[in-house]
Amino acid sequence: MQSDRPEMIRFMPWPFADHVFPRELGAVVQRSVLDGTRPALLVVHSEAGDWAIGDGIDDPNVPGASVATHIWHAITHNSSVAQLADLAPGDEA
Numbered sequence: 001m002q003s004d005r006p007e008m009i010r011f012m013p014w015p016f017a018d019h020v021f022p023r024e025l026g027a028v029v030q031r032s033v034l035d036g037t038r039p040a041l042l043v044v045h046s047e048a049g050d051w052a053i054g055d056g057i058d059d060p061n062v063p064g065a066s067v068a069t070h071i072w073h074a075i076t077h078n079s080s081v082a083q084l085a086d087l088a089p090g091d092e093a
Helices: 071-077 079-084
Strands: 026-030 042-045 051-054 066-070
Touching: 026 071, 042 079, 051 071, 066 071, 071 079
Parallel strands: 026 051
Antiparallel strands: 026 066, 042 051
């Protein structure tokens, strides 16, 4: 059975081809960013290779405040995040 949901991958080789986030790349994203309540004001590419996107205001560690999802869901509401595909591990913007 083929799923209509593409696989989500946590770690992918970086730098990304053509300086574009792979569609299957997963990230931890604050719900406020996903639902468009707040803009993405913080993008983190951890030393380990994880990605996180937050609103820079609310605590992302509160239970239920963040979810693991495809990074493109956050880009849908915050197109400027797409420009950060070259953000080096250990950096944030």
